[in-house]
Amino acid sequence: MSSELERSWPAYTAVYRALTDGHVFDGESYSGTWLVCVQTEDARAEKVELGFLPPQVPCPAGGQVGNWPAVPNFVGKSGTEAKSTATRIGFPNVSSEPIVREGCDDREHLERTVCGQTPPAGQSMREHYGSTLALRVAYSRGSCTP
Template sequence: MPSFKGKNLDTVSAEFERSWPAYTTSYRALTDGHLFDGESYSGTWIVCTQAEDSQAKTAEFGFLPPQVPCPPDGRVTNWAVVPNYVGKTGNEARQAALRLGFPNVSSQPLVTEGYDDGSHYERVVCTQDPPAGESMREHYGTTLSLRVADSKGSCSR
């Protein structure tokens, strides 16, 4: 059996169904060690480990989100936590959040009255949702919402 390391789950699943139909496969999230339930993880996640038992005709794959590098030893890792973006510019927060696994970042000024320009991401982040320190397990694939300084550059209303 060839190595599937570095390929995404959708590719591996399709190839296995086509080329090794007699094999039973299982997929394990290396971020928490739980077996893949078919709904909690994305098909874009990357295979990091592969274990085959040709006599039992089984194969197990360990996988991680594409933003998380595969651990060299293939062991279970911990989910990253949501960083504290408060005090950074909206642009800095947005770039870091997209790399971490937030597919969308929204930004709104604290004070919207008289607000007419589109420079949200150039302003300083005042608050964020989800808050810093929470596990990305609950927030991977969700939107990060930022509230930024008003047009005078202040986080107070």
């Protein structure tokens, strides 16, 4: 950019906010996967406001956001299926622990049936986005009884 253009270019202040609850943040405290859904420019104040959402919350029409999605119920599904869904909606890490440890092969945890989970189904993803989903898996495939 030329120095002449730099001098004529307005020095805008950027304001970042999370559209889900409207709180202001520094723009770097959220994952780089968040999307800019709304941009509002105020030339008089030399300010631009950017409204962000995490990737699992679709950009709304007109910038109005409803609620965050709920944590799904993974009980009864395979650990592999749970992990695939969980990473798509905002759990970057999925851990699994068998109900009975004795005689378990650690490599097969995610092939087993999910018997329990933390956080529980139904809680808001707002509270858990970016955290770990912990799965309790069956001792053998398909059975949650030890």
